[in-house]
Amino acid sequence: MRAAIFKGPGAVDPGERPDPVIQQPTNAVVRVALGRVCESDLWYYRGESPHAAGSIGHEFIGVVEQLGSAVDSVRVGDLVAAPFIYSDMTCPHCRNGSTISCPVASHAATVRLMPQGGE
Numbered sequence: 001m002r003a004a005i006f007k008g009p010g011a012v013d014p015g016e017r018p019d020p021v022i023q024q025p026t027n028a029v030v031r032v033a034l035g036r037v038c039e040s041d042l043w044y045y046r047g048e049s050p051h052a053a054g055s056i057g058h059e060f061i062g063v064v065e066q067l068g069s070a071v072d073s074v075r076v077g078d079l080v081a082a083p084f085i086y087s088d089m090t091c092p093h094c095r096n097g098s099t100i101s102c103p104v105a106s107h108a109a110t111v112r113l114m115p116q117g118g119e
């Protein structure tokens with residue numbers, strides 16, 4: 001698949017990455033329709049925060065193409081969005097619409113979930 005490849009501060013080039021595959025029952029493969037540059041991507045680009053070489057970027061919208069066996073919140077063909085902050089959508093805060101107060105929500109969680117960017 002095509003991707004923007006981070007090679008180090010100030011160096012991002014178009015390139016190829018392996019097609020993503022379902023590795024865990026909770027995974028989904030999403031075909032990115034539109035991505036954007038997050039301020040945190042610029043931290044890496046500017047050299048303000050370290051990041052391994054590879055694809056970065058974690059804010060996008062796309063269409064679900066494959067689902068792990070444990071995923072029941074979306075279906076193949078659904079349009080989905082990956083926001084800056086991951087939240088579990090199950091805790092009382094999330095259920096009341098205050099996802100920013102989710103105890104598992106964090107940018108770090110997003111980076112942990114997508115260590116090679118939104119692929």
Ligand SMILES: [Zn+2]
Pocket residue numbers: 087088089090091092093094095099101102103104105
């Ligand atoms: Zn929550």
